[in-house]
Amino acid sequence: MWQTLLAASQVLLGVLQGQPSSASLAQVSPSLRPGAQALAFAGLRGWARAHALLRARAARMPPAPVRSLLLLGLALVTENPPRYDAHTLTNQLVEACQRQRSTRAAAGFVNGCMRQTLRAGTLGLASLTQADQLNLPDWWLQQLQADHPTHWLAIAQAAATPAPMHLRQHARKSQEKSAVSAVDTPQAAIKNIASPLRGDRWGGGWALHEAVPVQQLPGWDQGWWSVQDWGAQQAAPALLAALVPRSDGRRPRVLDACAAPGGKTAHLLELADLDLLAIDRDADRLARVQDNLQRLGLAAHLRCADAARPAEWWDGQAFDAILLDAPCTASGIVRRHPDVPWLRRATDIASLAQQQRALLDALWPTLAPGGALLYCTCSVFAAEGPEQIQAFVARNTDAVPEPSIAALLPTSAAATETPLDNLLGEHDGFFYALLRKRPTGAA
Template sequence: MIASASPPAPRPPGAPLGPSLATQLRHTARCVHAVEQGQSLSDVLPQVSAELRPGVQALTFHVLRHLGTARALLAQLVQRKPDAAVQALLCSALSLMLEDAEAGSSSGLHYAAHTVVNQAVDAARQDRGTARQAAFINACLRRFLRERPALMAEALRQPVARWNHPTWWIERLQRDHPDHWQAILAANNQPGPMTLRVNRRRVERTAYQQALQAIGVASTPVGDDGLVLDAPQPVERLPGFAQGHCSVQDAAAQMAAKLLLEGRTWTVADRVLDACAAPGGKTAHLLECADLNMLALDVDARRCERVDDTLKRLGLSAEVRCADAGQPDAWWDGQPFDAILLDAPCTASGIVRRHPDVRWLRRASDVDQLVKVQRNLLEALWPLLKPGGRLLYATCSVFRAEGADQVQAFLERHTDAVHRPSPGHLLPGSAAPAGEFNDNPLGGYDGFFYTRMDKAAP
């Protein structure tokens, strides 16, 4: 998972100069091009050198949050659509030249427009695929500077350019959340805060907050174990991170453990299944809260290694198995579970502020396909729950088809499923409606959906 980008730290006096904006723009354009070709930033950014990655990530996140506007501007500036590499570089430069004070201040990216033009031209000359188009790129960007007010006014007449989300996504939010859709879209274009989960088995939250304060990092408590940082920090700077004192996890994701475990006393005799566990944050939080006989599944062997690594760092133990939760005949031993966490595969439409590529990678048809996957997982796992047991269904989605509608259909099919008070849809950032489940003081939750269902006794 890629964390929210933060601006590179100021260069200390006398330190060597960092990479030029032209170099960073060249690599940013390559990342944007890869996303437009259907690749996830989670796969693309690790290919960027360690020296360049922080700056390139910050620039790429910014571009993707403004890609709809940049594309609409580019369509006015050119008569014929340029080559994909040239288009990606132009969109990257245009996104840095937009008159968007609010987004600029939140991203921490401030460049004079003429500097962006010059550096974009230099970036074009550095790359074989764009070198011959350097003069064309220069002409397009200088025309934008001359005609910016008129070009912007025309571009922002298009919903995709105004909201920087695909048309189908905007329309679905308008149907699903008619009172909050604009706030959701606006929140998606802002970076989410960095939130920590303090490992209660290693350190008390108050003590850890004081340790942060001692190194000049201010924080605010959230939930039972969380701390929202005033500013993002490299994990290497967090006190005791390598020793398992904390993890990075949004406040919405931290709700899973409490929602699944609350209301009863748990012991190591209780069998608990985390059905789609990777990268292991929720598995770990459950084990931090209680001694459990935990089985963590994931269908991807490499992601199972991440679960193992997470548990090892935090000093926790669980059985981690590579298996498809939807095919229990291949892995289930026939012993029913006391509790199941199903954090199901979904569109990730609730965590766009941390993964701005998601909106451009998803297609409308993906929603229906994922709804089928979620339904199949629910049907496969429900028989594995003992009478009196509980299942927490979760997705990091704001789409009702993957949340409220999915659960309503399940309850209609299963008369032995008892719906318990649950948060339902948590909306991202300031879009989240006030209520007992919305106590995040800084930046709001990521978008999430939670419902707990208990299996009635015969």
């Protein structure tokens, strides 16, 4: 167990130093990775509580490697319900501390902090602030309360809860037979391990009863499935529903402006024949779009470029539809990425909103009159959603907002039985806005 604790503490050390947990987890040996991820995520879901406890125990903050181990231990020992016996956990944590040169000298201190916390029991948790209890930075909670006066608590509670694994079924392969059994179709192969997603309007989403490594999914290599939250699965159908057929009978020209790693690009191509240009400015992430399309048997034009500078990549032919899945704080996907609140600063909201504005302004002229642009962010902050779009429509009189799914607010599964528009439900948080470009000459 101490090896897994050590690996998880390395992930937390990365977060303390500003590194996303996905990057640190990629460095962990494959045999330890699933366990290390589970423990690191438990540590991140108890991050604020563990910090508060550590502040109460330590006169001075210990160096980062010791701190990350202790934060992990304190988060795990106060988990409710606990996954380990407290004394076994403490012994293994001290063992992990002794095995690492940078923490060896602090083994006594780590042991003392853990045992003091055990003795204090739940009394030790009495002074936690509301933000600590909800495991969010103070500024984050204040922003949620300002943006969602009614639903802030449900959103915060959903963010603290691990999410189920959602799949998207490849629409073009629904009649395909399994290469393994030569009998099963995707639906037959999945029905014992997953349930159809509630409120699924295009009919291809599944929730796994238990998360599994993707390679274990029947038909994964055949491209039957992609991992994608229900909220993200709304983008492609929403844009395609707004597409007007071309008068010249050609395939619609579609731009996916911030495409990597390609989840929504692939979904668009699974559902329709498109002449699709997928852009991302991050070359490594763009390579993942290619890998994903290849596994799914799909094709698009890919371009590594800054979407906010069309002069560098646009051939001047207008797009019939644009998907702008803009960079954002990711405040809607905390339940899947519990490091997000601890990697962000309050000032990020304004700087990301500025990038979103620049992207919207740059891409709008590339859209054909009568065409549709779907703007989306996986954020629940108003500045990246409704406020951004209100401001855009105010300065672009040819942009007409059309009815769409708008804001998806994550809450617990029990919150709603039937997800509908502007819904609260068991999915990630997203904001969607569909904008139609007024045809030339129309009033």
